[in-house]
Amino acid sequence: MPRNGDDARRRLQQAALELVQEHGYDATTSAEIAARAGLTERTFFRHFSDKREALFEEDPRLRPALTEAMAEAAQGLPPLEIVLQALRSVGPLLEENRAFTAPRQPIIAATPALRERADAKTAALISLLAAGLRQRGVEAKLAALAAQVGMAAFSYAARAWFEDPTETFDVHLTQAFQALNRMSPG
Amino acid sequence: MPRNGDDARRRLQQAALELVQEHGYDATTSAEIAARAGLTERTFFRHFSDKREALFEEDPRLRPALTEAMAEAAQGLPPLEIVLQALRSVGPLLEENRAFTAPRQPIIAATPALRERADAKTAALISLLAAGLRQRGVEAKLAALAAQVGMAAFSYAARAWFEDPTETFDVHLTQAFQALNRMSPG
DNA sequence: TCCGATTTCGTCAGTCACTGACATATAGAC
DNA sequence: GTCTATATGTCAGTGACTGACGAAATCGGA
Numbered sequence: 128m129p130r131n132g133d134d135a136r137r138r139l140q141q142a143a144l145e146l147v148q149e150h151g152y153d154a155t156t157s158a159e160i161a162a163r164a165g166l167t168e169r170t171f172f173r174h175f176s177d178k179r180e181a182l183f184e185e186d187p188r189l190r191p192a193l194t195e196a197m198a199e200a201a202q203g204l205p206p207l208e209i210v211l212q213a214l215r216s217v218g219p220l221l222e223e224n225r226a227f228t229a230p231r232q233p234i235i236a237a238t239p240a241l242r243e244r245a246d247a248k249t250a251a252l253i254s255l256l257a258a259g260l261r262q263r264g265v266e267a268k269l270a271a272l273a274a275q276v277g278m279a280a281f282s283y284a285a286r287a288w289f290e291d292p293t294e295t296f297d298v299h300l301t302q303a304f305q306a307l308n309r310m311s312p313g
Numbered sequence: 314m315p316r317n318g319d320d321a322r323r324r325l326q327q328a329a330l331e332l333v334q335e336h337g338y339d340a341t342t343s344a345e346i347a348a349r350a351g352l353t354e355r356t357f358f359r360h361f362s363d364k365r366e367a368l369f370e371e372d373p374r375l376r377p378a379l380t381e382a383m384a385e386a387a388q389g390l391p392p393l394e395i396v397l398q399a400l401r402s403v404g405p406l407l408e409e410n411r412a413f414t415a416p417r418q419p420i421i422a423a424t425p426a427l428r429e430r431a432d433a434k435t436a437a438l439i440s441l442l443a444a445g446l447r448q449r450g451v452e453a454k455l456a457a458l459a460a461q462v463g464m465a466a467f468s469y470a471a472r473a474w475f476e477d478p479t480e481t482f483d484v485h486l487t488q489a490f491q492a493l494n495r496m497s498p499g
Numbered sequence: 500t501c502c503g504a505t506t507t508c509g510t511c512a513g514t515c516a517c518t519g520a521c522a523t524a525t526a527g528a529c
Numbered sequence: 530g531t532c533t534a535t536a537t538g539t540c541a542g543t544g545a546c547t548g549a550c551g552a553a554a555t556c557g558g559a
Binding site: 205207242243244247250268269271272275276278279280282283286287303306307310 | 391392393428429430432433436454455457458459461462464465466468469472473489492493496
């Protein structure tokens with residue numbers, strides 16, 4: 128009965144966005160979202176493991192791109208440089224997904240349950256970066272430290288880029304790194 | 314009908330710990346936890362807003378201590394120094410709560426739902442630190458950056474202290490800060 | 500063109516987290 | 530010995546999520 132092929136997922140995401148914008152996240156049920164998409168609640172949970180996930184979308188190329196960039200970085204680079212270089216390489220992905228991300232950002236920020244999920248997602252990316260460093264021989268705790276610091280710069284750049292999209296994400300990331308350097312060498 | 318006074322909460326926490334250690338988090342229901350504590354499920358949810366919360370415990374002095382330390386830091390200090398100083402001041406609280414934290418740490422690490430909550434809690438602390446910096450006139454994005462970097466050092470120190478409790482947490486935090494300084498001044 | 504396999508969805512029944520409303524019993528103030 | 534605030538029990542209900550099963554549509558090939 129493959130009626131819709133793949134756009135069922137997109138319809139569900141769109142329906143979720145609209146309903147949550149209208150009534151708030153807690154006040155919209157998964158059944159309502161499915162109904163607006165012309166589907167059943169059961170089908171909703173076939174496309175999303177979670178009610179929250181309908182408001183998110185991780186580019187499937189993100190994680191592979193990060194791990195690959197981590198693995199292919201030049202030898203002898205300090206850990207934080209490796210992380211920054213990897214994060215720089217996925218800038219275009221961020222820019223590509225802005226149309227999806229932008230309208231959902233304020234909703235996520237305003238909904239504790241969604242913010243929690245967002246925090247977990249960045250934490251998962253930090254783990255990915257740390258794992259990449261460990262695979263290059265960096266000690267575990269140090270790897271986690273560098274990964275967290277790198278992601279902090281990334282978040283800084285992301286926030287700046289959301290405020291001012293006229294500049295490339297890359298430019299913002301460079302500025303974030305500069306702010307970082309001005310920070311610790313006390 | 315105040316039969317148990319305040320230790321009902323502790324009994325629930327203890328029951329939750331035991332049952333989760335025995336059968337895993339997902340396989341233990343809130344009703345079972347309440348039953349082992351000699352209480353009802355309804356009472357469980359009067360003591361914890363969430364099933365997950367039975368495995369956590371935030372010292373009520375933590376957040377006030379942090380905000381106070383942030384506010385009372387000397388003028389003219391760079392943001393990261395302020396954060397580090399505040400985090401240093403709550404080291405004793407960490408050490409005091411080790412008996413509660415230690416046995417729950419592996420469970421949280423092994424359970425995605427609990428890890429998500431833990432991530433959210435650290436994110437909330439980061440927000441608290443950032444707010445403290447903003448109140449001192451630090452620009453928003455820069456405040457967030459310094460708060461995240463500071464919390465990264467704190468996490469580093471916490472992990473090191475859990476591995477080696479013979480040293481003070483303060484010592485580990487100093488070493489974390491040193492590792493941080495060796496990191497960025499490239 | 501017909502057929503079998505795969506995919507995508509609907510239906511149904513069920514579990515579990517969590518909540519509101521109301522009753523009840525206990526500890527402590529007086 | 531009342532009176533009151535507090536801690537708990539009971540009950541009914543909502544909503545997220547899952548497993549099992551069936552049905553229809555698509556696709557590959559004979």
